[in-house]
Amino acid sequence: MEYIDLAERFVAAHFPNASIAVVGGSTARGERTRTSDVDLLVIGDAILPDGQIGAALTVDFEGEVFEVFAYSPMGFTEWAERSVAQHRPVIVHMLVEGVPVRGGDDLDDMRRRWSKTLDAGPEADEHELGFRRYVITDVLDDLRDASDPLERKVLAATVFERTAELMLLTAGKWIGTGKYLPRRLRALPSERVDALAEPYLRGDHDALADAVEHELLSAGGRVQVGFVR
Incomplete structure (x- = not known):
């Protein structure tokens, strides 16, 4: 008061x-x-x-x-x-x-x-969702290929954020930036969120990449060759 x-x-x-x-x-x-x-x-x-x-x-x-x-x-x-x-x-x-x-x-x-x-809830059309999958596919490949520790940390943060947004939008939930992104994520089933968040938090970038691949598949799969931005 x-x-x-x-x-x-x-x-x-x-x-x-x-x-x-x-x-x-x-x-x-x-x-x-x-x-x-x-x-x-x-x-x-x-x-x-x-x-x-x-x-x-x-x-x-x-x-x-x-x-x-x-x-x-x-x-x-x-x-x-x-x-x-x-x-x-x-x-x-x-x-x-x-x-x-x-x-x-x-x-x-x-x-x-x-x-x-x-x-x-938000209205994300198929082209936007496809573009988001395209970006995640690109960053994910960079993460798997990177050997520099700093590059891997930066790429992990980027792919986590982009994947979290995709998870929310495909579930019909609003997204957020900064501290509001994890708060929005808590609206999703905890086991699904944990599968993405836990490897990110412990710095297990290979396991994070696998979790991102799983979410990409759930959203329709990888997008790369032939996509028109």
Whole structure:
């Protein structure tokens, strides 16, 4: 509750005309760490200068760091649709799952609309999935062939990330970057995730390559010769 009160003061000081304000991230989930900032989504008419429709800014306020995502209503729709197309709708998750600071009917209406989008899951067409399989096939071959230890570590990280995204998309789940990728993976069956994650964590690159081959097969197989990007 103290962070909601803090967010209310922040909005009053910096975005007094905002009609919607929602705290997201670890603060909303009650999972703050020592370095956590306060993720805040604000939406309203004329809350940004010079006709801007969207901005991301970092602000120090009362000893806390706020990571602010500020939009006009039109700007939110534009950026939300863009993030949905990229399968990483961060601001949509904030809107739907965060803790309201300001809201009312406007927030309720937006949540109803965008909840349907989140529930529907991402739409990745066959060409995109084929391209992702193509990239994984290429990186996987590089991993199997690499002998330099640093190259192998970098390639292992890349093929793990790309394969995790493919697993999520073929299961109709949203993807994420950084710490959000493993959090998204936990929506999948644990034995499937462990088969990929455990060899990666222990640095067993050969076993990781085998796990990636298995996931490629599950998604339709390797893609290489003849694929048009």
